[in-house]
Amino acid sequence: MRRPALLVVLAAWLASAVSVQAQAPRALVVQAATEPPGLDLTATPASATAGVVLYNVQECLVKVDAHGKLVPWLAERWHTADNRHYTFFLKKGVRFHNGRELRAADVKFVIERAMNPETKHPYPQYYANIGDIIVKDDYTITFSLKAPAANFLLNLARQGSVIYPREAVDTLKSAPIGTGPFTVADWVRGDKIVLKRNPEYHVKGLPKLDQVTFRFIPDPNAALAALKAGDIDVSLFGLGPEHVADLKKDGRYEVIVGETTNDVVMSMNNSRKPFSDVRVRRAITHAINKADVVKLAMFGMGRVIGSNVDPLNPYFVDLANAVPYDPARAKKLLAEAGYPDGFSAVLKVAPQYYYTVRAGEVITDQLKKVGVNVKIEQIEWGQWLDRVFCRPASGCKEPDYDLTIIGHAEAWDIGNYANPKYYFRYDSPKFQEIYARSETTIDDNARRDLYVQMQRMLADDAPVVFLFIHPRLVAARKGVTGLWKDLPIPSADLSEVGWSPAR
């Protein structure tokens, strides 16, 4: 009887050895175009930081999922009766990477720290509306708002709202601790960041990978070469649209072209002549063939838009043809406004964002046909922020530009048009009034109505030319599974990413 038992053990051992052999690789190398300036999401707005940390290392009470939906996360549910008092019930048994369990007191500490101006939080306005935070017990916490705020839950899911243990505040910058599926194992400055699997992760069966390496490769062509040489498995943001056709032809790779919340617009300085005249702004919009801009500047990738709200937003209305391409009409409008022979203007773009220069070249050519002579001026990003974006907080008084192109990557950013001091200098009391109402309207249908009104108003008033949605371009080796198709929030959530066993 002993011999068969031994055989069974042997067979089991062999089988396990074979299954280990057949198991898919559990490590992934991801290209990151820029190195994070630090890993503390409560101290930097850098999307490079969010790309590594958000939802991978640190998580929030609420999460924006792959489809842009708000889902319960560290809070397993919440409750509000009046839209002013929100009670969150925390998931039990969630452990930080240092082994300690997440408690309501941590949440209170984190949000209060974000509200404290001494701590230099990059998004203080997300929390400006919070009055009291009361810890009921270890797993229950109530937020009292000064007024109803429609975006309160969304703000708790954003990168500035990650939850970390209070004892780890001092190491957030270089070795952040959180509750996420991965821990920061190593950061070789200038080269790579290595994340390791968190074996205690609170979602069963995740993450699927044992190790993720973010390698910093700034040059898109070098990134493409690294992908082809097999040195990286995935490029999330690093490739340009010009690389897609070539990669799609190659059977070894999979290319994902998805939506983002990044609306690329050409802003016209509304406080400056001639752009202070709505007829001129509409004429410019009519004179631009957006489909051609996408075709020539983006190799056909990117969705044409006609207003500010992006297609991932539940209140999105397609207004791409609201002010269609019509150069004859553009000329007529220009004549009505007193510019029958057109005028000259300067377009300032920052080549750090390649698409702004390319789109600018196409638009310059198109505007020439209606008599508007545009000169392109390339400036460095820091200068762009200082001169064009012109924040009053930085001591800037008047934005110094005629035309400029940039992508607005934030989700739910229509409020920018309600701010007359924003660099558009679009000042419409009516729009501001509707926006203010939308911020305190919680009923979904009523709020949708207001959002539709605002989108139509922006299309008509044309404070900027709404050009296109910057596409999400992901290239991965065949066999990588679970990558997000769209990008509703600037995260590179890798918790469900793995390798298909067939590989």
Add this chain to the structure above:
Amino acid sequence: MRRYVLRRVAAFVATLFFLSALVFVVVRVLPGDPATLILGVESNPETLARLRHAMGLDRPLALQYIDWLARAARGDLGTSIQYDLPVGRLILSRLPVTLPLALMAAALMVTIALPLGVYAATHHRRAGDYLAMLVSQLGIAVPAFWSGLLLILLFSVRLGWLRSGGFDGWSAGPWTGLKALLLPAIALGAFQAAVLVRATRSAVLEILREDYVRTARAKGLAEIRVIRRHALRNAMIPIVTVMGIQLGQLVAGAIVLESVFALPGLGRLALGAISARDLPVVQGVTLFVAASIVFINFAVDLAYAALDPRIRYE
């Protein structure tokens, strides 16, 4: 000779002093508020003002400079805003990439350029000369980042011999380190060699027309000895001058190639610091690079004396 060295050292210090002031002013006069670049466009004015104060940006420029200079003189270049690490330590941590890269490129440059330049000169107006000049013209015309990409395509993508970029550090073994630096060193060295070939050729050509070369040949000296003992030795002064200038340019070239090959070197550090307005790092790296270049020039001046006994600088 001692007075000469002393004078050069004094000039060295004065140059650094001037450069430091220039860099300090330039990075501050540039538009672009460091506080906004760090905290983003949604931060509030109060927080920005606090950060500016913490960075000392709200103090008069002259005071900021004197303060920085006093610290720098003690070897303290400040703390990086991005990385929260001492600038000196950051620079030292990047040197093991950039220095070997520059040295490998320089070695490559000399081993290619000197023989090729001499060959072209001795085969003046013959096929070999034209070929050498054509190759060097190509080398000058092709930017190093592009030839770098071509090298990646050939050796990493097509042949799979070398990695396309990245650097695991020297702790992974000297051979691994050298392999990581090989392609960028070739791209950088070949580009620089193209310039040096032409300098070598024209310097040697000029010497070959001298009377003493004709004399040497007339007394029956073997051609190889004529070249080595008379022509090359005397041509070295202009060649060394060009080499010195090019060593300085290697650093600039390294900035570009470190991006293409994703190497964590000094150039990448500087580039990242400029776009993030990490002023202490920008100042520190610029000062360091400037000091290295001034030092190279200093070494070149000394080399003159060694090469030509007539030069004594008194």
